[in-house]
Amino acid sequence: MTDTSYTENAAGPTTSDEHRAAGHWLLAKMGKKVLRPGGIELTRKLLTQLNIGTGDKVVELGPGIGRTAEIVLAGNYATYIGVDPNQDARAQIAKVLAGHHDASVVQGDARNNGLPDASADLVISEAMLTMQSAADKQKIADEVFRTLAPGGRWGMHEMSLRPDDVDQSVVDQISKALSRTIKVGARPLTAADWTKLVTDAGFELEWQGHNSMRLVDPTRIIADEGLRGALRFFNNVRRNPEARKRILAMRKVFHDNQQNLGAIALVARKPA
Numbered sequence: 001m002t003d004t005s006y007t008e009n010a011a012g013p014t015t016s017d018e019h020r021a022a023g024h025w026l027l028a029k030m031g032k033k034v035l036r037p038g039g040i041e042l043t044r045k046l047l048t049q050l051n052i053g054t055g056d057k058v059v060e061l062g063p064g065i066g067r068t069a070e071i072v073l074a075g076n077y078a079t080y081i082g083v084d085p086n087q088d089a090r091a092q093i094a095k096v097l098a099g100h101h102d103a104s105v106v107q108g109d110a111r112n113n114g115l116p117d118a119s120a121d122l123v124i125s126e127a128m129l130t131m132q133s134a135a136d137k138q139k140i141a142d143e144v145f146r147t148l149a150p151g152g153r154w155g156m157h158e159m160s161l162r163p164d165d166v167d168q169s170v171v172d173q174i175s176k177a178l179s180r181t182i183k184v185g186a187r188p189l190t191a192a193d194w195t196k197l198v199t200d201a202g203f204e205l206e207w208q209g210h211n212s213m214r215l216v217d218p219t220r221i222i223a224d225e226g227l228r229g230a231l232r233f234f235n236n237v238r239r240n241p242e243a244r245k246r247i248l249a250m251r252k253v254f255h256d257n258q259q260n261l262g263a264i265a266l267v268a269r270k271p272a
C-alpha cells in the first residue's frame with residue numbers, strides 16, 4: 001500500500017480531478033459537509049460527552065471544511081484552534097471561523113502540531129487518524145497527550161472494525177478495498193485497538209460510542225446534510241458522471257463490508 005499521509009499538496013476540496021481526489025474531498029466538492037464515518041449523530045453524542053464549557057481551550061485536528069467547528073463555535077468555549085495541513089481545507093474553515101475573534105486555523109500536522117505543552121483542555125479529531133499509518137497513529141496520540149493539560153480530554157471519531165478478534169485477512173482486505181476507492185490509505189482499528197492506542201499513550205478511556213458506517217447512504221446523507229443540503233448533493237452528483245461512479249463505488253465497499261465496518265467515538269482523559 002502506498003503511503004498516503006497528507007501533505008500540503010494532497011488533493012483538496014477544490015481539485016478538478018474526480019479520478020484523483022481523496023474520497024472525502026470528492027464528497028466535499030459535491031456539497032457534503034459531514035465527512036466522518038458515524039455522521040452528525042455520532043459527532044453530537046461525542047460533543048455531548050465532551051460538554052465543552054466557557055473556560056475550555058479547544059483544538060481540532062483535521063477540521064476539514066469545519067462542520068464540527070460550526071457546532072463548537074455556536075456553543076460554549078474559551079478558544080478554538082483548528083490544525084490542518086491542507087491549504088484548501090484551511091481556506092474553507094477560515095470562512096466558518098470568520099467573525100469569531102477567539103477562533104483561528106493554523107497550518108500544521110497532528111504528528112507534530114507545534115502547539116505548546118499542556119495548552120489545550122479539549123482536543124477533537126474526526127476521520128483523521130484512520131488514514132494514518134500505525135506509527136503515525138501512535139505519534140499523534142502521544143502528541144495529543146503532550147498538548148493537553150492534565151485532566152484534559154481527547155474526543156475522537158473514526159472508522160472501526162468488528163469484532164475485536166476480526167481475522168487479519170479480513171482487516172487487510174477491507175483496508176485495501178477502502179484505500180482503493182477513497183484513494184487515501186485507510187487503516188481502521190477494532191474498538192479494542194483504538195482503546196489500546198489511547199491507553200498506550202497514557203490516557204484513561206472515559207466513554208465509547210458507536211454507529212453504523214453509512215457515510216454515503218441516502219438516508220444518512222439526508223440526516224447529515226438536511227433535506228436541502230442532501231438535494232443539492234444528489235443534484236451535483238447526478239450532473240457529474242465521474243463523481244457519481246466513484247461515490248457509488250465507495251457506497252458499495254461500505255455496504256459489502258458492513259458486517260465488519262462501523263464508526264466509533266471515544267473520549268479519553270489525560271490523568272490529572
Ligand SMILES: C[S@@+](CC[C@H](N)C(=O)[O-])C[C@H]1O[C@@H](n2cnc3c(N)ncnc32)[C@H](O)[C@@H]1O
Nearest residue numbers: 006024035036062063064086109110126127128
Ligand atoms: C476525512 S477529512 C475529515 C474532516 C473533518 N474532521 C470531518 O470529520 O468532517 C480528514 C481531515 O484530516 C486532515 N488531515 C489529514 N492528515 C492530517 C494530519 N497529519 N494532521 C492534521 N490533519 C490532517 C485533512 O486535511 C482533512 O481535513
